[in-house]
Amino acid sequence: MIKVGIVGGTGYTGVELLRILVNHPDVELKVITSRSEDGLPVADMFPNLRGHTDLRFSVPDVQTLGECDVVFFATPHGVAHSLAEEILNTGARVIDLSADFRLQDAVEWEKWYGQPHGAKGILPQAVYGLPEVNRAQIKEARLIAVPGCYPTSVQLGFLPLLENNLLPEQMLIADCKSGVSGAGRGASVGSLLCEASESMMAYAVKGHRHLPEIRQGMERAAGKAVNLTFVPHLTPMIRGIHSTLYAQAPGLAEDLQALYEARYANEPFVDVMPAGSHPATRSVKGSNVCRIAVHHHAHTGQVIVLSVIDNLVKGASGQAVQNMNIMFGLAEDAGLKQVALLP
Amino acid sequence: MIKVGIVGGTGYTGVELLRILVNHPDVELKVITSRSEDGLPVADMFPNLRGHTDLRFSVPDVQTLGECDVVFFATPHGVAHSLAEEILNTGARVIDLSADFRLQDAVEWEKWYGQPHGAKGILPQAVYGLPEVNRAQIKEARLIAVPGCYPTSVQLGFLPLLENNLLPEQMLIADCKSGVSGAGRGASVGSLLCEASESMMAYAVKGHRHLPEIRQGMERAAGKAVNLTFVPHLTPMIRGIHSTLYAQAPGLAEDLQALYEARYANEPFVDVMPAGSHPATRSVKGSNVCRIAVHHHAHTGQVIVLSVIDNLVKGASGQAVQNMNIMFGLAEDAGLKQVALLP
Amino acid sequence: MIKVGIVGGTGYTGVELLRILVNHPDVELKVITSRSEDGLPVADMFPNLRGHTDLRFSVPDVQTLGECDVVFFATPHGVAHSLAEEILNTGARVIDLSADFRLQDAVEWEKWYGQPHGAKGILPQAVYGLPEVNRAQIKEARLIAVPGCYPTSVQLGFLPLLENNLLPEQMLIADCKSGVSGAGRGASVGSLLCEASESMMAYAVKGHRHLPEIRQGMERAAGKAVNLTFVPHLTPMIRGIHSTLYAQAPGLAEDLQALYEARYANEPFVDVMPAGSHPATRSVKGSNVCRIAVHHHAHTGQVIVLSVIDNLVKGASGQAVQNMNIMFGLAEDAGLKQVALLP
Amino acid sequence: MIKVGIVGGTGYTGVELLRILVNHPDVELKVITSRSEDGLPVADMFPNLRGHTDLRFSVPDVQTLGECDVVFFATPHGVAHSLAEEILNTGARVIDLSADFRLQDAVEWEKWYGQPHGAKGILPQAVYGLPEVNRAQIKEARLIAVPGCYPTSVQLGFLPLLENNLLPEQMLIADCKSGVSGAGRGASVGSLLCEASESMMAYAVKGHRHLPEIRQGMERAAGKAVNLTFVPHLTPMIRGIHSTLYAQAPGLAEDLQALYEARYANEPFVDVMPAGSHPATRSVKGSNVCRIAVHHHAHTGQVIVLSVIDNLVKGASGQAVQNMNIMFGLAEDAGLKQVALLP
Known part of the structure; x- marks a missing residue:
């Protein structure tokens, strides 16, 4: 033990x-x-x-x-x-x-x-x-x-593109939506039910502390500098992060679906969903899974990646336990088999 | 298996x-x-x-x-x-x-x-x-x-009083608040987010199908007829039932706290909370536990019991599995050790 | 002006x-x-x-x-x-x-x-x-x-019974459910979205400050002492109070529906709904109206009154303006004609 | 009349x-x-x-x-x-x-x-x-x-840039978050409280009916073809649209804040917020106002516009009445002076 x-x-x-x-x-x-x-x-x-x-x-x-x-x-x-x-x-x-x-x-x-x-x-x-x-x-x-919660969802969403050098040197965008638990359990007016429920707002558009962390990880994967715009949003729910990622890749010939599936084929906690999917954060509520769907608009060259996690599990405590399991040679999913609570 | x-x-x-x-x-x-x-x-x-x-x-x-x-x-x-x-x-x-x-x-x-x-x-x-x-x-x-969801929470809350014949032949009241999942996954206007969230309402005041079931169980426990008023309420949350139970017991000498603790001492899924507690439904969200607190207003003789469950677990599927475990001689809590998802 | x-x-x-x-x-x-x-x-x-x-x-x-x-x-x-x-x-x-x-x-x-x-x-x-x-x-x-928010909804619900001396000297119960805005805009952990949403709980069962206020008003109406049990509940929504009121009135011969309609016939902000109704708090969200429905279980003698208000309007600021209008001889509904925001 | x-x-x-x-x-x-x-x-x-x-x-x-x-x-x-x-x-x-x-x-x-x-x-x-x-x-x-709800918020957010020809022929992005009332009052499983609350998801990434409408309006304003990627998201709240708009404008010399303020100076229902603001949808809940904030990341050349409306008011019925007022020569804000319901 x-x-x-x-x-x-x-x-x-x-x-x-x-x-x-x-x-x-x-x-x-x-x-x-x-x-x-x-x-x-x-x-x-x-x-x-x-x-x-x-x-x-x-x-x-x-x-x-x-x-x-x-x-x-x-x-x-x-x-x-x-x-x-x-x-x-x-x-x-x-x-x-x-x-x-x-x-x-x-x-x-x-x-x-x-x-x-x-x-x-x-x-x-x-x-x-x-x-x-x-x-x-x-x-x-x-x-x-x-890793932080936003950085986990954004990096897992962009990695296959970055590692395969599929993104020219252009602006990448991460439009991220987080549940209120990301703000912690401290008593603050902005996190009150009466302030944060029944509303949606962006915050920290000028610059959020997770930006340098995301950029560090993306640049390691890409092997070069990365231009990233990151806009977090406060979303009226307790748990969950939904990252909507945008990249221009006009001449892209690759089959992105196959690329993503191959990249994460052996990952116990990354689930590449079928082509055309729209993962909902509730599909990972309470579980350590990151679900990803990748879309490509052939006519405009736009790649859109949807990446969802539970910010408190894969975005924090679950991932911490996953690390512990790896460090101590345990089964990587030991203690982490919870099925998301749906509904 | x-x-x-x-x-x-x-x-x-x-x-x-x-x-x-x-x-x-x-x-x-x-x-x-x-x-x-x-x-x-x-x-x-x-x-x-x-x-x-x-x-x-x-x-x-x-x-x-x-x-x-x-x-x-x-x-x-x-x-x-x-x-x-x-x-x-x-x-x-x-x-x-x-x-x-x-x-x-x-x-x-x-x-x-x-x-x-x-x-x-x-x-x-x-x-x-x-x-x-x-x-x-x-x-x-x-x-x-x-058992149904309301009947589980109401019966577990009243049982120690009924079994010990502590309630004279008077009106008992069960004012119950249920999350919307109790209405099922069928598409109905009343269960739409835009209809059921940010609102609270009673329903079926004239009579609800769970009333005869609750009454049957309470009368078995009491060994006599029971007068019960049951008013269910639709509450803007997904899961959870909070039953607030009222009984007049003016001359009551018993230590209700001790009575409840003794009654459920060996029950793996009933948690009698410390005197003065106010259990919240989120403390059982996703778990098979029923948490109960009992209050007594000495000056008025009013007994107030608070009983919370997850309507989909102890109020349905978890209790079903608990039954299976008992029927097949398994550990009664096999597969049912989930900790409630909080927050 | x-x-x-x-x-x-x-x-x-x-x-x-x-x-x-x-x-x-x-x-x-x-x-x-x-x-x-x-x-x-x-x-x-x-x-x-x-x-x-x-x-x-x-x-x-x-x-x-x-x-x-x-x-x-x-x-x-x-x-x-x-x-x-x-x-x-x-x-x-x-x-x-x-x-x-x-x-x-x-x-x-x-x-x-x-x-x-x-x-x-x-x-x-x-x-x-x-x-x-x-x-x-x-x-x-x-x-x-x-008046306080709970006291407004409870008194308006009980008044016709009390004023007509229809309740013998017995225990009355007010089981009240309030939105979180009732707790104010102060930063407190218990009012955080992550604590108060997706959950329901009673509080202050031992005694709430609104109890003596409600009792004072009810006793004035009844002309005698009143036994009241009042249990407030924190409900996962921003606005609204739903009071479910219980009284035993076994031999009641009166037509309660007619009694309530007559009592409030000339009140601009009390709406007695048709027999059998279940008012929802959202029907008064943002408006100064109190909606009431009265039910009577003939076989048990139980009277159940449902009374809903917006705690910030009829339960506070709207009622304050209504008072101002009366004090200054303005139309009583001046500035108070807002229709509830539904959905 | x-x-x-x-x-x-x-x-x-x-x-x-x-x-x-x-x-x-x-x-x-x-x-x-x-x-x-x-x-x-x-x-x-x-x-x-x-x-x-x-x-x-x-x-x-x-x-x-x-x-x-x-x-x-x-x-x-x-x-x-x-x-x-x-x-x-x-x-x-x-x-x-x-x-x-x-x-x-x-x-x-x-x-x-x-x-x-x-x-x-x-x-x-x-x-x-x-x-x-x-x-x-x-x-x-x-x-x-x-106009549709998404189109209203997106067009009002982009107009000053388009009309002034400040956007080169590049990809524009509208990442939009809508409350569930946008899906209407029809009974559908996806709009149930138990499906849509406590969750966030994108939908119709392949193509949404509001895309051609937005494009038509933007192209009229720009006087040329516009490349637009539009991704709508279902957000767990009743009302509100939050559009987060992205455009690359690297060499931009204009003072965007002044530009936006000038463009909407005489508009009764468009509120350009102070520089650095993050409008929340609740600030327009129940009102006909569109609130806009414009941000510019000088180092990356990224323009980010935040535009919020109530989808049922400025995004539908309020705007309809605004049109009526104009058509019949009434005060443009007649009947539309409601203050947003906050909290």
Whole structure:
């Protein structure tokens, strides 16, 4: 049994980790931390866990965390910077769900997050935890940066085109729609039901923190600079991201459907849907699957890729567990076989 | 492995059965029927099942169904009447999620459902599949009538009071709020998002088909006639039933909290919450648990019980599988360990 | 033109007052206050008002407010206590949407609100602004306590029974379902879309601040003590209250439908629906109407009244404007003719 | 008073017309037709109208309709084709909310709608009712084709760029998100609350009927062919369209903000928001306003326009009334001053 600790268990990615891990056949949950809720049974805060765990929140403590095989960080950015190295030094591995180690360029990180990068020393060993790209490195990694939710859906949608150099040097567009849980469990007026339901709006059009992360991943895949416009939208639902991706590829001769199916043929959590499909986010609600459909308008040369995930699962906690499974040589889908909740 | 067939797989209880059964460790899904969708892969209709099953809908056929150990009916009322006996004759057992065998009084059934009872011959052998009441009979049963959604939440909420004869012969009230999935997957104007969201309304105040079923169960528990007023409400959410139960018990000396905890101490799927709690339906979304809180206003003598379930799980398909587990000597929670999806 | 001021314009009742008043034919909006947003155009906070008003928030100032004919308080409780008297002294009238003057018994108020009553001197002149009961006093009033949302829907539903002494001394039940806007625009975790949508829950079963207010109104109507159990529920929608009211009236000979129709025949904002109806909250969304249906189960003697309002209109700002219209001799429905937004 | 008739009053654009017209100061509603609901009071079907109108549905009859000054068609496509000419011949004017007269090219219409064009004779006199473009012609028109919902939001968003020839001959993208009311009030599985809520999906990526209409309008404005990719999405809310528009304009020197503000300076129903804004659909819920924000990424040359409307008001019934006001020389905003319902 893998001994697991979670730092920061009071947010949505924390409770989602718990939902997955309490039923994971190879995991023993040892500790979950929260400074503010020290002593409180987690099932008192999240009653869906009643009967599934008796764990109580405790104050984060390196020694206790160090007795785990792996420690997940489900914390706001900045927290893992200050704690991850100490935990790595105990021999435990670290899987960070925050943005702290996603950008390999610390200067870029500091620009977007507006604070000094607090862990430049260990940044080089951080592996970007997108299994569909980095499975081999994940296997050997001791520090994982779990991709963001938008970056997961956008990269998985564009990868086959980029890797095959099918996109000329032109503008790519990612028009993304996210459920409100992406904004976290913090009390903010903008996330109130009365503000966010029955409405749709774009936000951060000027620039969103996930843009450099997406661009980094796309440029690695393309082997060259990529022009990307990324517009996120707040959508009146709890879970789900729908990315609608646009690329001009006028002379494209390839059979895109076959290309996508081949690229993801062996991926347990990427589902290329039949030609002409329109995946709905509810088809992945609560599951670790990314469903993709690819469309090509022959007369205009426009490629349109539709990519949906559950932002809290494949976009966060599920993908984190997928990384853990790979790191510890478990079945990659261990604990991740949940069928999406439909309706 | 238990070989399972499902008659009528295109509705919400059908897809919910599939969601549970494709991950059930002791089950092999053999057949799922639909006259209208013959030949269609079920995952084409319900894309959440892509990658989990290759089954296709087929026309119902007694011989094929008879090769199963157990056949679930997830059909509108009347269908099981005409087919259940033939299937029982093959030796397979039947678990009916419809209303066909819930009322032991066929005359009462005919009054509420407005058509002749089509299976009076086998009605006496039908066991009402509420495990918290009938576990011993379920173990021996060959024909199970799975309780309705409202009746499950109301009966579990009132049972400890009724069984202990704590309610004088007075009016009991069940004010119940149901998500829209209770109305099924049929195309009807009243269930459109634009009609049912952002609104709350009572319906069937004059009389609802679940009333005689609830009354039958409550009277069995009380050993006498019960006066019940039942008012269902359509609530703007997909899943969930919240039953708010009222009873006058002025001189009550018992510690209701202890009474409820004792009654359900060994029940794997009934969770009596701490005194003063307010269970939310989302705490059971996608899970087979019924959560109950009991309140007592000492100054007025009013008892208020709050009882929540997921109408599609404990109120239908999950309870059906719980019955199957009991009938076949499996762990009662096999395939039913899902944690509620929160948020 | 009536000159109007609003104290506390940043909450939902404040913006709702503005929505109504900017189109009111007899009103000139002079001032709207907010300490925190001093100087900000209200249309910057509430973009639905762009093009309808150029007002800016200002710090509350008695002199400026005193130049108005009437000042609305759309503030948390306690604020009107400290400011209303000064404003009354300027000659302006006060319409308070908060709870500050709703209970005539200051001791009771202090018990439920947990703080000293700050305006006992002017409490006796406060008129409870339920026009269907107090129209004559409202006409003469200088200080109005606008009823709470739950109290409005419950009292209008029970009044005809109470006034006609049709209810013996027994337990009455008000099972009420409210949209989330009733919790206000403050940032709280419980009102987040991810917490409150797709869920239903009771709250404050032990006792809610609206209970003494409802009881006060019902006892005035009945002329005697009333036993009431009141259970509010948080419902996943923005606006609307649905009150389901229960009373035992076994030997009732009256034609309740006729009784209700007669009682409200001349009320511009109470709509008694045809016998057998089930009013939906969406039928009053954005309008000042209370729709009521009355049911009687002859065999059990149970009376069930369904009463729906928009909590922000008839339950707050619309009713406040209705009071203003009466006080100033305007047409009672001036500015209040909005048709509910359906769908 | 303008005498008004409505053909086809049982859908969402029909009830929305009624909501607006019953409070229109210059209108007298004479007749509303429905073959299926002949004789039913409209307020029985749409209880929000109780107290506002006593009209009953009647079977459409040319003579009765011909006594009106103007007849609105709120019907599925094809109906106005067969009836409009007869009504025009009586002297009444026609405002058609359906798609029947939106495309001036009947062949194109037949291709997209899959049936013969039934009114080619009067097609040339149809004026496309987008007041911001065709106000002069509308004034003289006897037959108006009210623009579709998507086309209204997309055209208003692109117009200033197109009219000023700021877009080279490149691909333009309209990524549009619509509430479910756009699908109408017909009973279809896809529009059920349980199917469409808590989910986001694209649809009709291969080609949507509004594409040729948008293209026609854009090409008129640009004076040349326009390449457009249009992807509509079903969004889990009742009302609202959010169009996110993309255009590459790398060398753009213009101040787009000033350009947009100047273009719409005199338009009563187009609100250009301050630079950097993100309009939300709820800011126009129930109102006839289109709010627009324009963004320019200088480093990539990408122009992003955000355009929101209420699909049932500015996208249908409100715009229809705006056309009527222009045709009859009324104040253009008569009956259209509703403030959006927020929250």
